[in-house]
Amino acid sequence: MLLCADFDIKDYKDVINSRNFSGKVVLVTGSSSGIGEGITKLFSILGANVVVTGRKEADVQRVAKEVQELSPKKLKPLEVVGDLTKTEVINTLIANTIKRFGKLDVLVNNAGMGMATNITQKDLMQVWDQVFAIDLRAVVELIHESVPYLEKTNGTIIDISSIAALAPLAETLAYGPAKAGLDMITRVLALELGAKGIRVNTINPGTIHTTDILDPMSAHIYEVSKKIAPLKRLGQPLDIAKAVAFLASSDASFITGANLVVDGGVVYNFGYLH
Template identity: 60%
Template sequence: MALNTKDFPIDDYLAVKNSRNFTGKVVLVTGSSSGIGEGIVKLFSILGAKVVVTGRKDAEIHKVAQEVQQLSPDKLKPLEVTADLTKREDVERLINETIKTFGQLDVLVNNAGIYPTSDIHDKNITDEFDQVFNIDLRAVVQTTHTAVPYLEKTNGTIIDMSSCAALSPISNLIISIQPKSVSYVNYCMAKAALNMLTEVLALELGPKGVRVNAVSPAVTEVEGMPKTLIDLMTKTAPLRRVGEPLDIAKAVVFLASTDAQYITGENLVVDGGQHFVVPGSV
């Protein structure tokens, strides 16, 4: 007995060959002057996108911007914006300059963040709470709020940079190898809240054509990451290495691509299996 099947256009299948071509797309990555954000903005540039490099230090932004331009197939000049995302006027200037320069916004990657390590006994714990939530959460809300009208025009996408630390508390194994007694209580809380923001906005913005997802790395080798931590995870993780910025960038590019056009509200864990060995590893 023949099955009744829908005849899907073969062109949709053929289009997958070009799913990583971001020519004509505009990508804004916060915190892109170093670390994981730098890796993300470089990969998008290699794939043809017009990109915005932003951070809080002019020299670091300019250095990355020069490298990004050289990586661009058409040597496209990125937009450089120095901004403090805890200040509303800076966020508005960042989005306004993006639109003024490129005329549109297709991808917003909320990557900027900090992870101080005070524990609950610290007399400054609430000051740190305010600082972490201002940068890791409130700034994401403000940036997204400001960018959404432009993303709705392009059926754009939002990718929030979360962490495995949002899924379970950071293991005592990791804490034990730190040079002093530490805790990631504020960081874990902020990233857990970011995951909920991602899910809520996926529901809210989906009908308007905007997809919202998160990426959760674990230990990733960036400047300032303790060598003892890298060595520990290299020995114990299933893939016997820690992540690199490119590993995370590939995941972000996938979620921004047409290959992920039916994915929203998800949290993609990119940790090489670290969470199986050290739950809550960051």
């Protein structure tokens, strides 16, 4: 007879409540628009206390108001406006989160930028430094400041990368390497922080509908992406938010150092975006 060591049946039943984030504190960077806004809204609906942060005060206030309305208990989010490439802003963000909520359970590193870059453009190094400052350096600094608090809660870190980290695409000379670096940081920190009870994972989105369809460049990318995606549609912020909620949940308690690709399968035809 085969014997299998397994969890108690109550652990199976707990899966019913695995998306209940009541009492949890979730910080999503770049949460005043786009993917970050979607992630923050979903966590608020799922009962969490959330932090809304971004560069533009009006956007932060708008999302914060919507998030509070979505919260089952009308929990008021923390609002923080600032540029994460500045150390003082990162320090203030973490300090204010702990001051308001007393802890941190989930850190989602979503803030980033992607600018078209190629090896011959005159301002290449200026753009390179801008992209790496927000897409990579700010992430490392924010994690550095957050680890002492995440260790206390057996928290989790989720980095929002891109399929540009997995497949090369022209005009992404800065963005692609920055996101590939983010994927490696996730793996390194999964090894380093596992002993502290902290899980670290990455989500690699494909083409997500976040910008105005009237923008000519966005319209072109969206049109091509729908054609080459096996699922024949664009991703939505909610698609990424659902993946984040899964990785932050108890259902993913044995997942760390992973790259979860959420792209409708477009990565396999990525070259057609040229």
